[in-house]
Amino acid sequence: MVQTVTDAHPADPIAQRLRDLGFVSGEPVRLVARGPLGGDPLLIQIGSTRFALRKTEAARVDVSVDGVA
Amino acid sequence: MSAASMRIALVGNPNCGKTALFNQLTGGRQKVANYAGVTVERKEGRFIAPSGRTLHVLDLPGAYSFDATSPDEAITRDVCHGRYPGEAAPDLIVCVADATNLRLHLRFVLEVRRLGRPVVLALNMMDAARRRGMVIDVEGLSRRLGVPVVETIAIKRGGAQALIERIDAAIPEIVPTAVDNAGIEQLHAEVRSILAETVTLPRDTAAIDDAIDRWALHPVFGLLILATLMFFIFQAVFSWAQPVMDGIQAGITGLGAWVTGFLPGDSALHSLLNDGVFAGLGAVLVFLPQILILFLFILVLEESGYLPRAAFLLDKMMFRVGLTGRAFIPLLSSFACAIPGIMATRSIQDPRDRLTTILVAPLMTCSARLPVYTLLIAAFIPDRAVWGVFNLQGVVLFALYFAGIFSALGVAFVMKRLRKDKSEHALIMELPSYRLPNVRDIALGLWERALIFLKRVGGIILALTVLLWFLSTFPGAPEGATQPAIDYSIAGRLGRMLEYIFAPIGFNWQICVALVPGLAAREVAVAALGTVYAMSGSDDAVASQLGPLISHQWSLATALSLLAWYVFAPQCMSTLAVIRRETNSWRNVAVAAGYLFGLAYLASFATYQIARALS
Structure with a gap:
């Protein structure tokens, strides 16, 4: 479950785009897969859409874990 | 309204x-x-x-x-x-x-x-x-x-x-x-x-997607599947097309003989048709099946939704060298042709990632290089099995494609090192649901590619071939000349002049002549070689048999050097023009052309000298 998306720096366009894509408070998200090299990028499912996010991008999203990881 | x-x-x-x-x-x-x-x-x-x-x-x-x-x-x-x-x-x-x-x-x-x-x-x-x-x-x-x-x-x-x-x-x-x-x-x-x-909504995703992705995105099997897929495509391009190509070859030779049979053997028109049109165009036309097979695979992969998965798998590696996983799609399109590839880079939001992708896209082996590669491979690389299953010619072709890919990664890495801006740039890429490719759309896509190719053959390639025929015919040989007529022509002289520059990398003057019209479109070089050799040979039948002819006349070192040249050389005006249009900068065009020429000359020089030393 997404808590919030934090700007890594002021007017962070990456954080803005993440919010546009639905990473907003209360949305359930799920880690579907990891990339083959060093587990990067991550494949994140939100709703019925899957996004590939690099770890640095995903780090902007604060999540709370509830039961199903 | x-x-x-x-x-x-x-x-x-x-x-x-x-x-x-x-x-x-x-x-x-x-x-x-x-x-x-x-x-x-x-x-x-x-x-x-x-x-x-x-x-x-x-x-x-x-x-x-x-x-x-x-x-x-x-x-x-x-x-x-x-x-x-x-x-x-x-x-x-x-x-x-x-x-x-x-x-x-x-x-x-x-x-x-x-x-x-x-x-x-x-x-x-x-x-x-x-x-x-x-x-x-x-x-x-x-x-x-x-x-x-x-x-x-x-x-x-x-x-x-x-x-x-x-x-x-x-x-x-x-x-x-x-x-x-x-x-x-x-x-x-x-x-x-x-x-x-x-x-x-009973469930969030299609069950089939989950099942496929479990394998396709698996850290080990995913990469294996990707590599196998790519290797299979290049094997197919080489082996499936052969029977059709033989048929086309025979058809053109037959047609040429039939048409020119009505003309007196020593007339200029006979020479124009036989040496210019049939020798030149025929040499290019036979590659239609290979280009279509390559496009068939690219279209199917595009439609199925697999490509973003490949981008996902490769992002880390591409990121390390200064690209992005997203660059995989434009770069794969560049295997067909760098022009749609460069245009497809618009989907890369980030200007810096986009520029890097544009600059390395010409290193991907576009389908116009295929005629050159296959001509040389068929002429110089023995057709035999390696480790029982693979065809040596297919392996060499695969290696040439990889040479392009690795040099693109290398160039991107150098650019990453050189640039000053090291800020973070995002991937954030949606992975779509899998779709069964629609047969009608694929057929339409192939039909369009075939038309584009035939239009090129009928348009620019025909025009340049005829022009080259004129240049290699006039002025005619003086009375009592001992050399073939082409030696005295404009093209012959031009070729000999260029030979000074290209001799260190093993190119003879015929290749030099062919490289000039090849600037307009790479595959013209094959047509041009066909014309140049038809003009210099006494035997008319030679025209349709370019492969066996060059395998007698060139050393292996020259052939390998030309292959290396084609991996890098910026031999395509349209690509440079599209770089100019997409980046709105002549500087980028100069950078691209400059580094590609430099790499091409160096690679050919090294290849030629090493091959000569070893033989």
């Missing part, structure tokens, strides 16, 4: 089927592919509605949001706002949404609704939604949104009928939206509330 015509803009999230819908509406043949960023330029088509009105349809690039982060999102935003220079605001916006992906797409619909223009929502991919057991209350959705909603299946014939009727009926009224300046959280909240009311 006149009563007789109306302007419609198709907008929507990337990969929701706008272009397929556009094709349905206009009967057009826009390229449709299952990845974001296919529509990289505005495309307009028109059709006559049942009421007799002419409807102009504009297919706009996909956008996630009007907060544009890429050049193509900016185009969509500006057109919709009526701010795009030279483009009137559309009379009606058809907002296309993937019914299976409403949570994401509805948010953009809400943004479009805020524009305060007439909007119709097309719920696309309804077939896939039903298959997944989704139930959508279309009327309820329409009531909540305050805009008409129609169901469409863009990939099925007649799947846009309801939409056409709705567009044709009347322009829907503009519904004032309650909250005009709602923040992003509120928009998402509204989407959630609409979905809760109108959509029943």
